[in-house]
Amino acid sequence: xxxPNIEYPNFSFDIQFQSKSSKARLGVLNTPHGSVQTPAFIxxxxxxxxxxxxxHQMKAANTQFVLSNTYHLMLNPGSKLxxxxxxxxxxxxxxxxxxxxxxxxxxxSLGHGSxxxxxxxxxxxxxRRKTLLNITEEGxxxxxxxxxxxxxxxxxxxxxxxxxxxxxxxxxxxxxxxxHVEKSYTAMSMRRSHRWEERSITEFNKxxxxxxxxxxxxxxxVYEDLRREATDFVNSQPFFAHAVGGSLGADxxxxxxxxxxxxxxxNPERPVHxxxxxGTRDIFEGVKNGVDTFDCVHPTRLARHGGALIRADQGLExxxxxxxxxxxxxxxxxxxxxETCGCETCQTYSRSYLHYLFKAKELLALQAITIHNVxxxxxxxxxxxxxxxxxxxxxxxxxxxxx
Amino acid sequence: xxxPNIEYPNFSFDIQFQSKSSKARLGVLNTPHGSVQTPAFIxxxxxxxxxxxxxHQMKAANTQFVLSNTYHLMLNPGSKLxxxxxxxxxxxxxxxxxxxxxxxxxxxSLGHGSxxxxxxxxxxxxxRRKTLLNITEEGxxxxxxxxxxxxxxxxxxxxxxxxxxxxxxxxxxxxxxxxHVEKSYTAMSMRRSHRWEERSITEFNKxxxxxxxxxxxxxxxVYEDLRREATDFVNSQPFFAHAVGGSLGADxxxxxxxxxxxxxxxNPERPVHxxxxxGTRDIFEGVKNGVDTFDCVHPTRLARHGGALIRADQGLExxxxxxxxxxxxxxxxxxxxxETCGCETCQTYSRSYLHYLFKAKELLALQAITIHNVxxxxxxxxxxxxxxxxxxxxxxxxxxxxx
Numbered sequence: 001x002x003x004p005n006i007e008y009p010n011f012s013f014d015i016q017f018q019s020k021s022s023k024a025r026l027g028v029l030n031t032p033h034g035s036v037q038t039p040a041f042i043x044x045x046x047x048x049x050x051x052x053x054x055x056h057q058m059k060a061a062n063t064q065f066v067l068s069n070t071y072h073l074m075l076n077p078g079s080k081l082x083x084x085x086x087x088x089x090x091x092x093x094x095x096x097x098x099x100x101x102x103x104x105x106x107x108x109s110l111g112h113g114s115x116x117x118x119x120x121x122x123x124x125x126x127x128r129r130k131t132l133l134n135i136t137e138e139g140x141x142x143x144x145x146x147x148x149x150x151x152x153x154x155x156x157x158x159x160x161x162x163x164x165x166x167x168x169x170x171x172x173x174x175x176x177x178x179x180h181v182e183k184s185y186t187a188m189s190m191r192r193s194h195r196w197e198e199r200s201i202t203e204f205n206k207x208x209x210x211x212x213x214x215x216x217x218x219x220x221x222v223y224e225d226l227r228r229e230a231t232d233f234v235n236s237q238p239f240f241a242h243a244v245g246g247s248l249g250a251d252x253x254x255x256x257x258x259x260x261x262x263x264x265x266x267n268p269e270r271p272v273h274x275x276x277x278x279g280t281r282d283i284f285e286g287v288k289n290g291v292d293t294f295d296c297v298h299p300t301r302l303a304r305h306g307g308a309l310i311r312a313d314q315g316l317e318x319x320x321x322x323x324x325x326x327x328x329x330x331x332x333x334x335x336x337x338x339e340t341c342g343c344e345t346c347q348t349y350s351r352s353y354l355h356y357l358f359k360a361k362e363l364l365a366l367q368a369i370t371i372h373n374v375x376x377x378x379x380x381x382x383x384x385x386x387x388x389x390x391x392x393x394x395x396x397x398x399x400x401x402x403x
Numbered sequence: 404x405x406x407p408n409i410e411y412p413n414f415s416f417d418i419q420f421q422s423k424s425s426k427a428r429l430g431v432l433n434t435p436h437g438s439v440q441t442p443a444f445i446x447x448x449x450x451x452x453x454x455x456x457x458x459h460q461m462k463a464a465n466t467q468f469v470l471s472n473t474y475h476l477m478l479n480p481g482s483k484l485x486x487x488x489x490x491x492x493x494x495x496x497x498x499x500x501x502x503x504x505x506x507x508x509x510x511x512s513l514g515h516g517s518x519x520x521x522x523x524x525x526x527x528x529x530x531r532r533k534t535l536l537n538i539t540e541e542g543x544x545x546x547x548x549x550x551x552x553x554x555x556x557x558x559x560x561x562x563x564x565x566x567x568x569x570x571x572x573x574x575x576x577x578x579x580x581x582x583h584v585e586k587s588y589t590a591m592s593m594r595r596s597h598r599w600e601e602r603s604i605t606e607f608n609k610x611x612x613x614x615x616x617x618x619x620x621x622x623x624x625v626y627e628d629l630r631r632e633a634t635d636f637v638n639s640q641p642f643f644a645h646a647v648g649g650s651l652g653a654d655x656x657x658x659x660x661x662x663x664x665x666x667x668x669x670n671p672e673r674p675v676h677x678x679x680x681x682g683t684r685d686i687f688e689g690v691k692n693g694v695d696t697f698d699c700v701h702p703t704r705l706a707r708h709g710g711a712l713i714r715a716d717q718g719l720e721x722x723x724x725x726x727x728x729x730x731x732x733x734x735x736x737x738x739x740x741x742e743t744c745g746c747e748t749c750q751t752y753s754r755s756y757l758h759y760l761f762k763a764k765e766l767l768a769l770q771a772i773t774i775h776n777v778x779x780x781x782x783x784x785x786x787x788x789x790x791x792x793x794x795x796x797x798x799x800x801x802x803x804x805x806x
Contacts (some may be wrong), residue, residue: 091753291744
């Protein structure tokens with residue numbers, strides 16, 4: 001089947017400034033649900049809700065963009081229910097842009113072990129039940145984590161589901177190839193993913209009405225020749241944007257190499273998303289290579305465990321990018337999390353109070369730290385955008401990232 | 404020791420309108436932390452936090468007044484820590500008026516069984532560990548629910564603790580006498596409470612600097628002669644305000660009789676709080692008898708179990724004052740909880756979404772319903788205030804209370 005030509009009249013990506021000293025750029029991503037200043041962070045509203053925060057609180061913390069997960073929503077409450085309720089924006093009360101992944105990442109990561117686990121050098125623990133049953137040319141068969149029922153996720157099914165959800169950005173269905181496989185498996189899997197991406201495009205185009213735009217995914221693992229084959233493929237397809245996915249390596253150094261190499265080959269006119277990566281250091285690295293958007297559960301998940309993101313220049317004796325408010329050292333600390341932060345939490349509460357809330361198991365602890373971490377990420381990306389403009393990315397990095 | 408004369412230069416209660424058809428009145432309660440339009444509802448921030456809502460969200464839902472519990476805060480994090488952090492207002496970020504109870508209610512209710520249990524005809528279950536060790540003339544000895552350590556709560560200790568907390572309204576230490584005891588115990592306990600109240604006044608007056616005002620409590624159980632003795636006592640003491648406490652009977656009819664009788668005897672110039680009672684029907688009954696403020700954990704606790712308060716005239720086939728959003732009937736219900744409600748939750752989410760959030764165990768469910776229930780109570784009290792002015796309390800009651 002010949003590749004269709006797809007136009008996206010209601011979407012555009014305007015590159016407004018290109019750095020001279022790196023591939024970093026400033027852009028505006030225009031969607032039917034408003035515009036996003038890039039580089040930007042996309043927050044994970046996995047099950048069509050940010051854990052513990054309302055859309056109003058997300059907005060108040062300067063959030064531009066959220067993503068939700070096809071895998072979770074197809075199982076509960078089902079995309080048809082969300083469609084019946086007027087689509088995902090109305091359902092969850094978020095009026096800004098929403099991206100959904102294809103569902104592939106969850107299906108395969110529950111089967112193989114996740115990307116995050118790889119970067120941290122972990123393997124999927126034996127106790128974690130594998131739910132991936134079978135991968136065929138047709139798609140992936142898996143068991144629901146909710147009730148054990150069997151489901152098939154195929155390119156067609158994923159695109160149909162994302163259409164029913166009504167998100168702004170739809171991602172093609174692919175296999176997220178794990179790190180701990182042979183190169184031959186990575187190559188075979190990537191080529192099958194390319195066939196799945198073509199089927200995704202065909203399915204997307206069948207009902208294309210201008211309300212959604214399509215992301216292609218770049219696979220290829222840690223192998224330069226495969227990444228080149230994958231970037232050649234996505235560049236040739238009628239995608240609105242690209243997402244860099246798959247295994248990025250065993251450690252941060254390898255990840256930065258893979259990202260840098262891949263970014264050098266992608267069509268620079270299209271926006272690029274780096275899937276599932278969002279550490280402060282990673283963001284500076286990604287931006288320098290031209291990445292426009294990032295997502296990661298880290299800021300919101302960390303918050304629920306008492307971790308508050310903090311700038312390196314805040315003078316704490318820590319090599320980490322956060323402080324743990326559960327630590328006894330904060331019991332009588334009258335300072336806010338970060339003296340320089342304008343978020344509601346830093347304007348309202350002391351570390352002492354937040355420490356107490358965690359110890360007392362008060363629900364408010366979760367929302368308070370989450371607000372701070374969301375605000376922090378949006379503040380970080382705003383600082384990054386300013387630094388791109390001023391050509392001061394390296395100086396800015398030193399303020400945020402511990403040495 | 405002669406009763407001291409205590410003045411409250413920074414507090415006042417201005418009765419602005421007295422109904423001709425009942426004892427209902429409109430007032431303004433002025434405090435160093437702002438004014439409260441009465442009748443008003445006081446929300447339970449038991450451990451110096453509303454469960455799941457920030458002070459900003461409480462304010463946005465029109466909240467005027469919160470209360471916190473001396474018993475919980477003296478055990479964790481301790482009143483001295485809160486004092487060191489600048490007092491409870493600064494600690495929890497709530498700038499409006501705060502009342503603390505004396506701690507007596509928790510000490511005794513954990514020993515005897517709670518008022519709420521009595522009204523519902525329940526007894527304290529055998530499985531609930533009793534923590535009250537001993538009651539003497541000195542005070543009550545109890546075990547901490549946190550670590551089993553032994554504590555003595557006396558009138559002096561309670562007042563000192565509340566001073567360290569820095570709340571606006573301090574409540575005298577008394578025994579909350581249970582229902583299932585002889586009249587002779589109720590009388591003995593009440594008279595001991597009066598001696599404790601006198602010691603509370605003496606302790607309060609030692610350090611009185613105008614920043615706090617004192618509530619006296621009326622005990623006496625369901626007995627008219629004892630309630631008369633108790634009201635004579637509190638009327639004669641230099642309290643700023645009164646709170647009606649103790650056993651109010653075995654059912655709602657008896658409770659309304661006890662409240663009505665007690666209210667008829669209290670000094671009408673002082674504000675009156677009805678302790679721990681806050682059902683919609685109870686509020687209309689209390690207001691008609693001149694009650695100025697109410698508190699109850701019900702609206703916020705109900706929310707955390709999926710119960711959304713709803714007006715009787717909203718046409719649901721229910722005899723209850725709420726709907727349970729966990730019920731399957733709401734799965735595809737695109738309407739908000741209440742079409743007539745202006746709260747953030749009703750303006751943002753459908754019943755379908757809230758049902759889904761509960762089923763998916765998403766944290767956001769708790770804050771969303773809590774916001775609605777807080778807004779509902781504040782809206783109810785605003786409607787009550789308007790109805791007092793217009794002399795339409797009975798018509799207003801029919802809109803809110805199921806027949």
